Structures are given as structure tokens and as C-alpha cells.
Amino acid sequence: MLKMLLVTVASLAATFHSSMAETYDVGDALGWTIPPSRAAYSNWTSGKSFAVGDVLVFKFTTGMHTVAKVTKTNFDSCNPAGPISLTTNGPASINLSTAGEHYFLCTIPGHCDAGQKLAVNVSAAPSTSPAPAPPPATPSPPPVAEPTPVPTPEPTSSPSPSPAPKTSPAPAPSKTGPKTYIVGDSVGWTIPPSGFSYQTWARNKTFNAGDILGTYKNQFLSQHVHINYLLLCLEIIIHFNFCF
Numbered sequence: 001m002l003k004m005l006l007v008t009v010a011s012l013a014a015t016f017h018s019s020m021a022e023t024y025d026v027g028d029a030l031g032w033t034i035p036p037s038r039a040a041y042s043n044w045t046s047g048k049s050f051a052v053g054d055v056l057v058f059k060f061t062t063g064m065h066t067v068a069k070v071t072k073t074n075f076d077s078c079n080p081a082g083p084i085s086l087t088t089n090g091p092a093s094i095n096l097s098t099a100g101e102h103y104f105l106c107t108i109p110g111h112c113d114a115g116q117k118l119a120v121n122v123s124a125a126p127s128t129s130p131a132p133a134p135p136p137a138t139p140s141p142p143p144v145a146e147p148t149p150v151p152t153p154e155p156t157s158s159p160s161p162s163p164a165p166k167t168s169p170a171p172a173p174s175k176t177g178p179k180t181y182i183v184g185d186s187v188g189w190t191i192p193p194s195g196f197s198y199q200t201w202a203r204n205k206t207f208n209a210g211d212i213l214g215t216y217k218n219q220f221l222s223q224h225v226h227i228n229y230l231l232l233c234l235e236i237i238i239h240f241n242f243c244f
């Protein structure tokens with residue numbers, strides 16, 4: 001029963017392991033030392049799957065042990081001569097950068113023979129398999145979304161919608177408010193003197209909806225009959241630069 005549980009936990013760990021690089025403390029709580037049994041480190045590796053990119057951390061006190069990477073032949077015979085690499089300072093982190101078998105031992109005399117040796121089988125980085133999966137899913141949506149914004153005949157529809165005329169008169173009054181213009185200014189509303197033209201007076205001004213055209217009513221009470229016609233004429237001048 002316990003064995004089944006251990007197998008389940010091991011397979012779960014292997015599943016998680018495949019997604020990202022992991023760091024292993026060699027021997028776990030035991031660390032990197034003369035083990036209580038010669039099979040201690042081979043027991044520690046059983047159930048673990050190492051992959052390229054994983055890191056082995058050998059925890060030991062500098063001067064007490066070393067970590068030498070050696071060939072299989074030297075590993076089997078506990079021969080520390082001519083190691084592939086040698087680390088004497090602890091703790092030592094060793095990156096498993098290549099796939100295949102990796103062999104480590106302690107070079108202090110007697111330690112390897114007592115079981116301070118470690119062999120790990122490193123598989124190629126499995127992180128490459130989940131990476132290509134997402135790309136095919138993402139490229140398909142972009143081309144579908146793009147064609148929709150193309151058909152937009154805006155120039156024909158722009159004069160008809162109501163929001164456009166609503167916005168255009170709003171800013172004009174808000175800037176200055178409705179203005180009152182005294183027609184002809186100091187000249188007033190009368191038969192214009194020579195050199196004065198109501199057309200010219202109106203041409204320099206910008207009239208907005210809501211503006212008021214005022215006259216000096218007191219002065220021109222006698223001409224009141226003509227005012228309506230003349231105001232109409234002035235409006236025509238403003239809009240068409242023409243009057244009859």
C-alpha cells in the first residue's frame with residue numbers, strides 16, 4: 001500500500017518535473033557525505049527523472065568532501081584521477097547541461113568506496129514539447145477579426161446621424177456665449193453714409209446660432225416700418241453677401 005502511494009507521488013512529481021527546470025539537493029537531508037549505506041545515493045536517484053537544465057546541489061563543508069565529475073570507468077572503480085571537472089568548495093551547484101549519464105564522486109580517499117558516489121541519467125529538456133503547442137492555436141483568431149472593420153461607408157452616413165449636428169452648435173455658444181451685435185455699430189441702422197457698407201460690417205464677423213442682432217431702437221422708431229425688411233435684408237447679406 002505504501003509502495004503504491006510512493007509510486008503515485010513519484011509519477012506526479014515526474015509530471016510536474018517535465019514542465020520546468022528543477023533544483024535537487026543531492027541526498028536531500030543527508031547532503032553530500034559518506035552515506036550510512038553504500039546504496040544511499042542510488043536509492044536517492046531512483047524514482048527521479050533528471051532533465052537538461054536541472055541543477056544538482058551538493059551540500060558539504062569545504063575541505064571535508066569534493067565533487068568530481070568522472071567517466072563511467074572511473075566511477076565504477078572509484079578512481080578520482082583526471083576528473084572531467086572538480087569542485088572543492090561546498091556547497092557546489094552543478095548544472096546538468098547535457099543529456100546522458102553523468103557520474104560524480106568524492107575524491108577524498110575512501111569516501112567513494114564507502115558509497116559517496118552519484119550517477120544520474122539526464123534526458124533531453126522536455127520543456128520544448130509544451131512550447132510548440134500554443135502557437136497553432138493563437139494565429140487563427142487574428143485574421144478572422146480583421147475583415148470586419150473594413151466595410152464603413154462613413155462619408156454618406158455622416159450628414160444624416162443626429163449626434164453630429166448636436167455637437168457642432170454646442171461648442172460655439174460655450175466658447176463665448178450668445179453675442180449681441182449692434183448692427184452698424186456707431187453708425188447704427190440707417191441709410192448708410194458714404195464709405196460705409198453693412199455688407200462690409202457683417203463680413204468681418206462670425207455669427208453663430210443664438211446671436212442677437214440689435215439696433216438703437218430709439219433712434220429709428222420712425223423707420224420702424226422698414227426694420228423687419230432691413231433685418232431680413234441684413235440676414236441675406238450675412239449669408240449670401242447679397243441684397244436687393
Ligand SMILES: [Cu+2]
Pocket residue numbers: 033034064065066106107108111112116
Ligand atoms: Cu567525501
